[in-house]
Amino acid sequence: MFDNRHKFFLTALRQYLKPRLKADLNFPGSGRVVVRSINHLPLASHRVQKGLCVFSAISIAIDRAMGIAGLPQPALNHIRAEQIRAIVRLTPIMMAGNICSATIVLLATWGERSWWLAFALSLCMIPMAAIGLRAWWKTRFAPPRRYASARAASRAALHAAMLGGIWGVMVVGTYTDGNLIQQMIVAAVVAAIGTAGAFTLAPMPQAAAGFLFPIVLGSTAALTAIGGRAEAMLAALGVLYISVVGVACVAHARIFAAHLRSELEAVEQRSVIGMLLKSFEDNASDCLWQLDPQGRFSHVSERMAAIMGLDPGTIEGKDAGAILHRLNFCPVKSSMLRKAFTARRPFRDLEVAIGDARFPHWWRLTGEPIFDDFGQFGGFRGVCSDVTATKHAEQRLAYLAHHDSLTGTFNRVRFNELLTEKSIRAERHGHGFALAYLDLDGFKAVNDTFGHPAGDQLLIYVVKRLNLCLPAESFLARLGGDEFAILTDESDADVLSSLAARVIDTLSQPYIIDGHIISVSASIGLISSGDVTEGPEAILRKADLALYHAKEAGRGTFSFYTEDMDSQLHETLALEADLALAIPRGQLELHFQPFVKVDTGRIAGFEALVRWRHPERGLIPPMMFIPIAEKSHLIRQIGLWVLNEACRVARLWPKHLTVAVNLSARQFSGATFVEDIRAALAQSQLPANQLELEITESVLIERPEAVIETLKELKSQGIHISLDDFGTGYSSLSYLWQFPFDKIKIDGSFVSAISRDESARHILTTIRSLADTMGLSVTAERVENVEELEFLRQIRCDYVQGYYFSKPIPDAELPALLARALSAELSTPQPRRNKRRAEVAAERGKTCAV
Structure with missing residues (x-):
């Protein structure tokens, strides 16, 4: 019976969800479709309406958990397209896993009454697998879709739910009718396929939930049907485990969506920056200038005078060469301008620096000669642009391309270039060098205890101390985190030992950061260019190996690379690989x-x-x-x-x-x-x-x-x-x-x-x-x-x-x-x-x- 209480509930739920569905799922085939369905379905089909409402509410909750609720429509469509593409890419593996798992269940239930049910359900998987593989096959030869509708996402979730439903029915039919061995096999297969499927579908939590829920429901029903304390505990444990898997899937999807949002924001920011730069260049950065045939300023705009830092009255009629000399104009560029003026040929985008050499202003000059109707030379006319901000940005980008933004040291890119250069010099001219690979001991504890700002400040202090105790010809680079590399022309073992000991002693002194006394130490791996002949990559790898041995020796110490370290590493890796198989092989x-x-x-x-x-x-x-x-x-x-x-x-x-x-x-x-x-x-x-x-x-x-x-x-x-x-x-x-x-x-x-x-x-x-x-x-x-x-x-x-x-x-x-x-x-x-x-x-x- 559909009484007044149900009608009141559906009416209230419809009014509650209607604006939220429009706000959160405002695109064809999703929220509006559900809202229209809620409005137009007769109240007699209240269960269908309630199901749609619950499904929409769950979907909205998942979108909010992923952090994509309320995004603009194109962004939502793009994220859903990437979700579907991530799932479809793994479809062959997932379908193969389902078919193989179903085959295992068939073999396990052979001769039992439940075999026919397992067989029938396995047949049902074949069209499901065909549907998934068809979608995968179509994407192989088509360009990636940038946008996908909610209907496409709903179809993917429905496909996963149907596949999960087959497994849910299969576990009920086969688990309750099997012996202990068969139950163990079915339980293992269902647990494996459930977990694997959930993580495969993790980019789209709705699909993962649709796949997991029937399996959990079927497993719980099967264990409840058998009864017993152990089965009840297994059912509770299964629900808890699947809940953890579900939370992990949502967390993975949140990271996935955040990455896509970052990409979209980066594209949008680049577009906005491009428009702003173009507007700046078109409207604010250019000014006109003009010279008479004698090279004197005959017209100077207020913008030009402002760029020069002079009064327009002091510039008019004055020799351009004299004015530029007062502005510390580059002699080389001044000579180029004089030659262009004398030869009466145009020039374009000539960049020059004026003013203080430490903090120069940059101009970009474009000019062309003026001729009257009789071909007589009338001077030069052109445009001057103040490109100081652009040059500073370019210099900053060039600096960041080779330097660490936090500490100011060289970064990994520049370090690799320097290491390659020194390796070539050592090979061609015999100029030896050494690499010290340094890692801070206890840095993670500083981050965890005092926060990342304190950790950043500690890295800055570490670099300052390193610069004070390193030789002048050394290069310091931060390779990432708390790892540093030092390149020095010294290759003598005694000198390197003294240097390493001095560095460790210097860095081990206490630091005072935000009123806290912080102590860290350092471990160093050392290698000389004479110990390696393979190239720069081998030098870095073996220095890292020496660092590992230094840490194994107790930290706060240094270690030189030896050939025994390579053999020990290979021996350890070989033993580790064999040891992983020792139990299965009965060794x-x-x-x-x-x-x-x-x-x-x-x-x-x-x-x-x-x-x-x-x-x-x-x-x-x-x-x-x-x-x-x-x-x-x-x-x-x-x-x-x-x-x-x-x-x-x-x-x-x-x-x-x-x-x-x-x-x-x-x-x-x-x-x-x-x-x-x-x-x-x-x-x-x-x-x-x-x-x-x-x-x-x-x-x-x-x-x-x-x-x-x-x-x-x-x-x-x-x-x-x-x-x-x-x-x-x-x-x-x-x-x-x-x-x-x-x-x-x-x-x-x-x-x-x-x-x-x-x-x-x-x-x-x-x-x-x-x-x-x-x-x-x-x-x-x-x-x-x-x-x-x-x-x-x-x-x-x-x-x-x-x-x-x-x-x-x-x-x-x-x-x-x-x-x-x-x-x-x-x-x-x-x-x-x-x-x-x-x-x-x-x-x-x-x-x-x-």
């Missing part, structure tokens, strides 16, 4: 090293240590690939694999044995860290009290409050927490007091020094006493001989670990090791061979996910 493996209860001699558990068995390089030491994983963000993926694999193996052990897994700071700070731990325990069915997590102090430094809460949550589940490598780094006692640890692991360097360093023995004794006071157990690492074991037994260390008992071994060898332990062989270890030390050196290198 990672876990080794386990036991830790033993000192008072009983029994094995209490094992520490899981990751190894990489490369197909060509063999077994790669952890210290070679773990730092690479840390820097390339592969560490979370590797850490998760180690956690799952360690829990899977430990599930088969006796209940009294625990497995210790190391965690990296990046892994610990992950948003899904706790969920990953729970999932690993649930999937392996390992009791939580058999899992021990080892963390280092680097985990505790950032956001300690959040770390405490996470550790408490893990402990509440029964998981043991251990502080690894205690005694190195900061080793703050506040960590032991604030954080809920169960155990501390003493760094092996103290254990190795037991036999030769009495202070190490005192430190170990103190740590043991401290642990007793805090109620913590203690594990000593890297135990390699009986003397070390006996000392640790004397100070009542709880656990020991090291090659004295066993090297890390694959899980396949664990049963034999446990059998020997049961027969008490491990508590009375066999004499080791002489090559044990070499084996220790080769195998040492603790790793894990960090």
Whole structure:
């Protein structure tokens, strides 16, 4: 029934939207069409009217979020044309992705009742793909359209919505009727196609929303139909995730639209400036002058006298040469004018500078000789234009073309020219030079803390200090941000070292900006032209490589380029590429090293240590690939694999044995860290009290409050927490007091020094006493001989670990090791061979996910 309340609502909504639709969507095929539709549709079809109103309101809201609402009609049409072109350009990839994804769903549901539905929906995708590809094909051979109507944008959004609707129906039909594997496949395919489609359609958020909404609706309906707590959580998570994707799409579209608006504004500004300049030249910049046959001024306009800065009465009848001499006229140009006057030939657009050489005025002179009807010479007549502003603008543009506008140093363009010139001189004449690549340490923190104006002021001060400490023959350039380059003719290593040290010391002195004391340092990469033969690009690249090594060395220092840096870089890049494929190809493996209860001699558990068995390089030491994983963000993926694999193996052990897994700071700070731990325990069915997590102090430094809460949550589940490598780094006692640890692991360097360093023995004794006071157990690492074991037994260390008992071994060898332990062989270890030390050196290198 359509009651009075509905009529009142539609009437009010129509009156509210009508002026806004006209203002925001005032072009054929969009707002006016919707308004007319609202006005002319009968009230009996109120649902259609309400749908149109809601759609228009959403579209207006999206346009406002993009910042394009209220733009002039041509600008709106241009932006929509670019939106459509950005989408159509990726149409083949998107359609191929849809077809491939539908094929995967068909294969996954083969033999199920839902296969026919998936098949029918897949057939529906074919005409949709054909429509999209047809539009793409037409654009290949046609010039790009500068404008597009709202109808064209609506068609694109409708096409995306229909395609999303097919996926929405497909996920309802196939997910609810499939088994767990099929559900996982369908969920993965829908999540992938939804995300990929959304970002493909991101330039036009209306199309992205139309594509995503049916998928979200279908996914939520499917999960709700199945029921259950897990499905409800997945549905909520899906809605949250898609909301984030939607916001990201709108943000991307806003940037896209802002870029287009900037282009349009630049075109408009150029047009306006051109008109203003033309008007200025036509009306205000020109004045007339005339000379008699003797070269005296016979007519001077007030504008001409004003340009000269003289009274018109003092100019009339005066020799032009004398007047120009008083104005410091350029002698060369004066001679050219005298020759033209004597030869009685015209001249045009002769630019001359007059007045003070530091702040000259510029004239542009045009003149031609005057002849009477009898051919008698009557002097010269011409036009003088004051082009001072134009010349200053040209000089400013020429300056900005080669200088940084903020600091006044050379910019990257000019630097590249100078570097090329010096490279050619060095190659042809053997004139050596050097390049110093400088980067400020801590500049980003200044921007973030005090704002960009303070950062700009800091850069100005930095340049002033650099100019004071650089040699006179040096060139300074700002390459961008806080990066600078210094070119100097000095190539001696000692001189360059002294220069770099002086620069670092000068720039490290405090700065006072807006009442704040700011301190930064600098890192410098140095290279001499004699170290490179490839060309200027290679010099800059290798200087950048030297800068990277300087930063790696601790910042606030400098480093010379060496050939080893290139080989290290290539080696690192090769290892990083191979490491990304190590898990999918099954090249990672876990080794386990036991830790033993000192008072009983029994094995209490094992520490899981990751190894990489490369197909060509063999077994790669952890210290070679773990730092690479840390820097390339592969560490979370590797850490998760180690956690799952360690829990899977430990599930088969006796209940009294625990497995210790190391965690990296990046892994610990992950948003899904706790969920990953729970999932690993649930999937392996390992009791939580058999899992021990080892963390280092680097985990505790950032956001300690959040770390405490996470550790408490893990402990509440029964998981043991251990502080690894205690005694190195900061080793703050506040960590032991604030954080809920169960155990501390003493760094092996103290254990190795037991036999030769009495202070190490005192430190170990103190740590043991401290642990007793805090109620913590203690594990000593890297135990390699009986003397070390006996000392640790004397100070009542709880656990020991090291090659004295066993090297890390694959899980396949664990049963034999446990059998020997049961027969008490491990508590009375066999004499080791002489090559044990070499084996220790080769195998040492603790790793894990960090």
